[in-house]
Amino acid sequence: MDFELKILGSSSATPAPDRHHTAQVLTIGNQINLIDCGENTQMQLMRYKVKHQRISNIFISHLHGDHFFGLFGLLSTLHLQHRAQPLHLFGPPGLAEILSLQFKYSHTQLSFKLIFHELDTTVHALIWEDKAITVHTLPMQHRIPCCGFLFREKPKLRHLIKDKLPDFLTPPQLIRLKQGGDITDETGHVVVFNADVTSEPSRSRSYAYCSDTRYQEDLLPYIKHVDLLYHEATFLDELRQQAAYTMHSTARQAATLALKAEVKRLLIGHFSVRYRDLTPLLHEAKSIFDNSHLALEGKTISILD
Ligand SMILES: [Zn+2]
Numbered sequence: 135m136d137f138e139l140k141i142l143g144s145s146s147a148t149p150a151p152d153r154h155h156t157a158q159v160l161t162i163g164n165q166i167n168l169i170d171c172g173e174n175t176q177m178q179l180m181r182y183k184v185k186h187q188r189i190s191n192i193f194i195s196h197l198h199g200d201h202f203f204g205l206f207g208l209l210s211t212l213h214l215q216h217r218a219q220p221l222h223l224f225g226p227p228g229l230a231e232i233l234s235l236q237f238k239y240s241h242t243q244l245s246f247k248l249i250f251h252e253l254d255t256t257v258h259a260l261i262w263e264d265k266a267i268t269v270h271t272l273p274m275q276h277r278i279p280c281c282g283f284l285f286r287e288k289p290k291l292r293h294l295i296k297d298k299l300p301d302f303l304t305p306p307q308l309i310r311l312k313q314g315g316d317i318t319d320e321t322g323h324v325v326v327f328n329a330d331v332t333s334e335p336s337r338s339r340s341y342a343y344c345s346d347t348r349y350q351e352d353l354l355p356y357i358k359h360v361d362l363l364y365h366e367a368t369f370l371d372e373l374r375q376q377a378a379y380t381m382h383s384t385a386r387q388a389a390t391l392a393l394k395a396e397v398k399r400l401l402i403g404h405f406s407v408r409y410r411d412l413t414p415l416l417h418e419a420k421s422i423f424d425n426s427h428l429a430l431e432g433k434t435i436s437i438l439d
Pocket residue numbers: 146147198200201346404
């Protein structure tokens with residue numbers, strides 16, 4: 135099953151000539167999740183050939199424009215193309231009101247059901263669960279209510295070792311083995327030991343998206359050991375005063391958090407428009423946490439199981 139992140143934009147505040155506002159696509163199996171939706175996201179979806187009608191969930195971290203100004207345009211396009219299937223939208227208080235005003239004055243009656251989930255951005259809470267994954271909020275510390283999102287695969291089933299399976303097993307018994315149980319006869323005696331015919335399940339993959347926030351170690355217990363951490367790095371550390379004042383982070387701070395959380399890989403983004411060349415931000419992060427990367431537009435990161 136795919137577990138793949140695609141970057142559509144990573145510019146903060148105002149866009150740069152070659153950088154769009156924040157938006158990311160996380161594909162897990164055949165489920166497509168859009169994370170933040172800065173201006174021009176629908177154009178970026180087309181450019182990078184993401185099937186926008188197949189997006190099932192949209193997660194908005196906060197109501198600064200660089201994270202959601204593309205939402206109304208995208209929803210309008212889905213409507214104009216006669217989308218029928220429901221769409222789940224997760225966002226902070228106020229988002230539903232903003233959208234309903236836009237729909238009201240544009241006389242738009244959406245062709246699909248928009249299911250809005252209002253988030254409490256101050257807590258770490260389960261907001262989505264299906265057969266394959268869970269999504270939790272990650273409380274950010276920013277100038278307005280803001281949260282990140284933690285995507286995690288559910289524990290998986292054990293693998294059957296085909297050569298070792300007796301041929302008398304029924305389909306329900308095979309499912310039982312996959313779930314970790316032994317097979318017993320009518321008297322309760324074990325006739326097939328699970329450990330003899332199965333192997334460890336594939337591991338569960340995880341992605342933590344830390345949107346706009348000042349440096350905060352409160353996140354550590356939630357993001358410990360994730361496969362991939364995205365953390366904003368608006369500034370170089372020489373501007374840490376400005377980062378603190380605007381409630382943003384520096385590349386050094388993002389990398390410090392990655393190191394302390396012992397994550398596998400760090401992706402930094404939300405770059406200030408002042409940085410035409412992003413290399414110094416990458417070098418600063420790598421000096422603390424070597425497996426650091428830039429969230430460049432068009433980049434795809436696959437997490438293997
Ligand atoms: Zn921002």
